[in-house]
Amino acid sequence: MGFLEKQTDPTTPMHWRGDMQADYFYPSGIAGDKFFRHIMENDTFLATKCSKCNKVLFPPRLYCEDCFEEIQEMDWIEVPSTGTVKLYTVVTINAHGKKLEKPRVIAFIDIDKTNGALLGVIRTNDFNKDFLGTKVKAIFKQKGNREGTLKDILYWE
Amino acid sequence: MEKEKKSWPPYAPGTHVKESDIREKKLTYTWWEPEVQYSWSLGHAMSKFIQGLKTGKIYGIHCKRCKRVIVPPRMFCEYCFGPTDEWVELKDTGVIETFSISYLDPDARRIEEPILVGVVSIDGASPKHGFMHYFGEMTKDEIKIGMKVKAVWKPENEREGSITDIKYFKPLKGGDD
Numbered sequence: 001m002g003f004l005e006k007q008t009d010p011t012t013p014m015h016w017r018g019d020m021q022a023d024y025f026y027p028s029g030i031a032g033d034k035f036f037r038h039i040m041e042n043d044t045f046l047a048t049k050c051s052k053c054n055k056v057l058f059p060p061r062l063y064c065e066d067c068f069e070e071i072q073e074m075d076w077i078e079v080p081s082t083g084t085v086k087l088y089t090v091v092t093i094n095a096h097g098k099k100l101e102k103p104r105v106i107a108f109i110d111i112d113k114t115n116g117a118l119l120g121v122i123r124t125n126d127f128n129k130d131f132l133g134t135k136v137k138a139i140f141k142q143k144g145n146r147e148g149t150l151k152d153i154l155y156w157e
Numbered sequence: 158m159e160k161e162k163k164s165w166p167p168y169a170p171g172t173h174v175k176e177s178d179i180r181e182k183k184l185t186y187t188w189w190e191p192e193v194q195y196s197w198s199l200g201h202a203m204s205k206f207i208q209g210l211k212t213g214k215i216y217g218i219h220c221k222r223c224k225r226v227i228v229p230p231r232m233f234c235e236y237c238f239g240p241t242d243e244w245v246e247l248k249d250t251g252v253i254e255t256f257s258i259s260y261l262d263p264d265a266r267r268i269e270e271p272i273l274v275g276v277v278s279i280d281g282a283s284p285k286h287g288f289m290h291y292f293g294e295m296t297k298d299e300i301k302i303g304m305k306v307k308a309v310w311k312p313e314n315e316r317e318g319s320i321t322d323i324k325y326f327k328p329l330k331g332g333d334d
Contacts, residue, residue, distance in 0.1 A: 033184055
């Protein structure tokens with residue numbers, strides 16, 4: 001009897017386990033490529049300034065997202081790698097829900113002299129502090145070890 | 158190409174990315190491999206089927222009302238919705254029901270030598286009852302619908318309770334059975 005047969009062996013019902021390969025590949029694009037190649041060699045950022053509305057786009061883009069003006073070669077400007085914390089959150093678990101050994105402070109940092117912002121990790125040991133409005137500075141990896149991704153910024157402090 | 162001046166949307170030249178550009182790091186990019194795992198609960202019928210494969214047996218299940226031997230087995234008959242009745246041990250031979258000559262591997266990469274895949278109706282089960290598998294020891298010109306085939310099993314110590322415990326189905330020649 002199949003259906004009415006009594007299940008006595010707890011090892012009989014099985015699960016089929018597997019991994020799904022879902023790699024994610026994101027090329028930086030023309031503006032992004034220029035930005036990341038710049039931070040590979042320098043400790044500053046690049047931004048683009050719209051010649052029509054004077055908005056400083058950061059991360060740099062090839063056209064202004066407000067007035068759709070095309071960015072020219074001369075519109076690229078160098079901006080300092082400093083900023084102000086606009087928002088932050090203290091993270092205690094990783095992406096898989098496992099508890100982190102040490103909490104991490106993830107902040108939304110308004111980059112100085114631009115109208116843009118970046119997400120970054122703030123290096124700190126004080127997790128009860130109010131970081132809003134704190135001035136922070138990007139600490140990069142050593143030159144030569146940089147790979148041209150956002151991970152070249154180790155943390156902010 | 159002549160640069161076209163448009164007010165909106167602004168002209169942006171397209172850039173073609175070659176695989177070699179990525180390999181030679183000609184462009185910057187972000188690469189991320191997420192850890193995505195799944196666990197599929199096999200249920201009673203498929204568990205028995207999978208464990209049968211581990212011991213080198215193909216199990217079907219009999220529905221007495223419809224007089225049907227179903228493979229892969231299920232706990233209920235989808236014709237009469239009644240519970241299935243009895244486990245049946247089937248032969249590891251069958252007939253090619255459909256097949257494909259595939260120039261893509263399971264990861265959709267192009268391959269030179271095609272793989273042969275298709276549905277095998279298992280002997281002992283009702284007609285047109287079977288499952289998908291690979292075909293081997295035959296060329297793409299030899300394979301045809303209605304061909305008698307026999308399972309080629311992995312060595313017993315390598316079997317892990319998976320449909321791939323059968324390596325492939327090979328042509329069944331007289332005297333093989």
